[in-house]
Amino acid sequence: MARRTLTTTAATLAATLLLSACGGGGDDSSDDIEGADKGSSSPSASASAAADVERPDVSLPGDLKLVFDFDKPSDADEAAALDDAANYIRALKHGIVAQDPNDAAYQFYSRGGAAKYAKTQIDAWVDGGWTATGEDRYYDAVTSKSDDAKAVLVTFCRNQAKSYSKNIETGKITYTKESLDSYLKYRVLMQPSVDSPQVWQARQIEVAGKAKECQQ
Template identity: 70%
Template structure:
């Protein structure tokens, strides 16, 4: 995992526009948002979701599988930022499963634009009457310093096996793998005021149809 330094402007010139992206492979339907989640993960952060006594519940149903195929950064600051970024994704999934746009989980791990993004994604699932099932994979993580305190976290996503399921009927909408399955996440992480251990997702950008993630 590379470690780099970026200026804030260069790191997040395009972050003001939050991309609400459809999930799964091709032939997707009207449901918007990020799909798929689970307590199971290959990420080193999976066992630390509730490391703090006041951390929210991130538990998810057994038919959702969230996989973080990341190596832990050697830099402790970058490791903490990446860990919280993965918990932010888990929290977003938790809100989708709970059908709660005001879920305290994502509010615990995010502020500003990142919190607004999570709420809008969850709301889209609620409005569509959908929940999530399947396997959602995140991989190829990278971290870079932004200014004196921030860390920019980026990673790819393969949502080919992440599906939406109608809550009323229980019917799963399956999709096939295609370029639509691959996204790239860019998350600006900053430490909480007065803390070097607690981090928050501040801004997020999600790019769709990313060929570099398709590999």
């Protein structure tokens, strides 16, 4: 996992994400419901600093596995932001499994455009009558810290080739084959929570589909 000071390009992206008012700040179409329309790493030691914060349950059923192949940054803020970026993804999945577009978990780990994005994603799964199953892998994380340490831009790849949708009523799983569509690139702007500064929340998110740079 690489880290770097927030460069001019990264700073520009962060500003763009903050100012974005389009559909939650992300490309919703690039983060498809896996298979629906086509046919865990625990938080690192940085979480100990926020041990006094009561965090929501983001546990998932045994048939859904999230793999975060992230290395811990040496910078404490970046490590905390990366941990909670992973928790934001867990919380989004928790909302899908719970079939609750107003699930407290994603609201705890996000606000603004990122919260809107999560709700939109969960809504789509609920409306389609689907839940998630299989294995979802996230990797190649890069963290970029702002000069004032008030924001960390987290980027990472996703391979959803083994992540599938399951019809809630019938239990039927829709399997898909690995392709360029399996690879996504995430850019998530993380900032400390106003109520609990130990907790980092996703403020804005940008998701790019068919990410060739994420193919391995």
